[in-house]
Amino acid sequence: MYQQYFGLSEAPFSIAPDPRYLFLSDKHREALAHLIYGVGDQGGFVVLTGEVGTGKTTICRCLLQQVPDNADIAFIINPRQSINQLLQSIFNDLHIDYDRGMTSKDLVDELNHYLLEAHADGRNTILIIDEAQNLSVDVLEQLRLLTNLETNEKKLLQLVLLGQPELNDMLAKSELRQLAQRVTARYHLSPLSKPEVIQYIEHRLSVAGCRSELFPSTAINKIYQLSKGVPRLINLICDRTLLGVYSTNNDQASAKIVANAAKEIFPAQQGFNWKPIWLSLVLAAVIVSVSVFLKDYRPVESSLEQGVQAPDANGSIIRSSQEG
Structure with a gap:
């Protein structure tokens, strides 16, 4: 609507992850360098975390433009899946034929066969999972087992996990310590x-x-x-x-x-109304004050009911009763 008014060729502030608009601050350059390093020949896991909206997905899409021609990539954007569903999604991205009735073991065996053939043809296979903090512990452990697929020289599958800071908390769990030990590159992307x-x-x-x-x-x-x-x-x-x-x-x-x-x-x-909160605080203070007053008042009232004790002229205690 306003592009022509300002002489713009397109809307400059779209939230779509367009790599052309990637602003490479020092933080973003380092994050991209970690991803590029991670998809090299060493295999294992690469972890990129950051708060919502800091540019993780955009950096990843920039990475996709820089991977070599001999790389085959599976990009999972919906990690809320069982391991069987996740494997099927990987097969779809890598264009591997499979039977929908295959078990997870059958799929892993077929994936291993595919990776061996890809390696023999000089091709690298990369699995990228976005919003990886939504992966279950069981699925993460299964992903670790996928990195066991290897030759004597290298891992056959490289994994890149993109996620919010909660992903680091998950990887710190004792049951995932073997996976955490396989993280070869890790970077947290902070705001500008x-x-x-x-x-x-x-x-x-x-x-x-x-x-x-x-x-x-x-x-x-x-x-x-x-x-x-x-x-x-x-x-x-x-x-x-x-x-x-x-x-x-x-x-x-x-x-x-x-x-x-x-x-x-x-x-x-915007325009948050603090009045209800202040009224609640004042009312709470009044209730506390009344409660304290009543607590202190009751013993005095009890004393009056039992009679007031006062010394006589000789210093003896005389009990004055209110009863007749």
Whole structure:
């Protein structure tokens, strides 16, 4: 809608994992280097973790453009499967024929046969699993067993696991310690810093053909504050901000337009009403105070019912009763 208004060839802040828009910060370069290293000849597991929206899938798709021609890749995007279903998905991606009635053992035997033939033909086989934190412990253990498929020189299957930080917690479990020992490369992708946010926005605008400054420093500061440096959130905020700039017939974004854009994207996080919470806290304080007062008052009331003791002139205690 706003592309023509700003002279852009396409929408610069799409959340689709387009490798052309991959911004290679130092963190992203190192993450990509770990993946490239991991799909080499050493085999084993490569683990790339990061918070939601930090760019793991985009980096992986960039990796797919750099793998050699002799690599065959199975890319699993839905890991919530049984081991039998997962093996069938792998077979589908690798174009291996199989009978749907085959057991997991039959599928593993067939996969082993395929990998041996691929190795003999000089081909490498790579299995990439996205959202790997959703894999069950049993399936992860079965994946470890797949790395037992090897010759005297090398592993026949390389595995890349992409996931959220919870994946590291899973791999730290004692029952998966054998798998953790086979991780040959591991990297955690953190959000962008403020200088990197500036470069990120400029990079995406440049790829889309922008030749003017659409986001001044005040707007970028607001974007960084609201997105916490997470690329996916930056994309959402920037896209809605450009729509706001277009709809108000302005030339540049402002902190106010950015804030309004964020309210449209994250309505539940904006304008939070603290009044019910304060009322609850005040009511709780009143209840506690009344409870303490009553606790202290009852012994006094009991004393009055039993009569007040007071000394007479000689110092003896005289009991004054309220009874007749």
